[in-house]
Amino acid sequence: MNAYHRLCGFLDRLYTAGGVLAALFLVAILVLIVIQMMARWTGQVFSGAPDYAGYCMAAASFLAFAHALNRGAHIRVSLLLNIAGRFRYALELWCFGIGAAAACYLAWYAVKATMWSHKFNDISQGQDASPLWIPQLGMSVGAVLLAICFVDNLVRLIVLKQHAIVSDVVANH
Secondary structure (H helix, E strand, O other), rough: OHHHHHHHHHHHHHHHHHHHHHHHHHHHHHHHHHHHHHHOOOOOOOOHHHHEEEEEHHHHHHHHHHHEEEHOOOOOOHHHHOOHHHHHHHHHHHHHHHHHHHHHHHHHHHHHHHHHHHOOEEEEOOOOOOOOOOHHHHHHHHHHHHHHHHHHHHHHHHOOOOOOOOOOOOOOO
């Protein structure tokens, strides 16, 4: 059981690292916007800046999903869980099972799309003309992290009888 707890600790740090990377991508969006504003003020053109900001937004969103899930920041309809009583455990198993299946499906196709974009040398249609697999990589990594997080919470619920979602905003009863 000690190795399992170390694995859980490693996974929690992995989700936090995804959250930190997401925050860095948000800072990158700020930097891109400021550079674009400065370029306009000086009469220069920073072509592709909106495209790069969009790529950063997609990466920030997907990389933050797993961290947000474990911090209780995702919208969870807990009304049924709160009134489920003795059926709460079974209902949580069902919810994490469906969530894990959906997240694994998303991760599979995100990685597959990234691999095909790399294989076919897809280029974005914007002014930046970047290889599409580069911005898709953030989405793929984030989707895989989310899938791991859902499966992790499902396994924790089965093994430890509790999931890892903690919420500072709403008290769990």
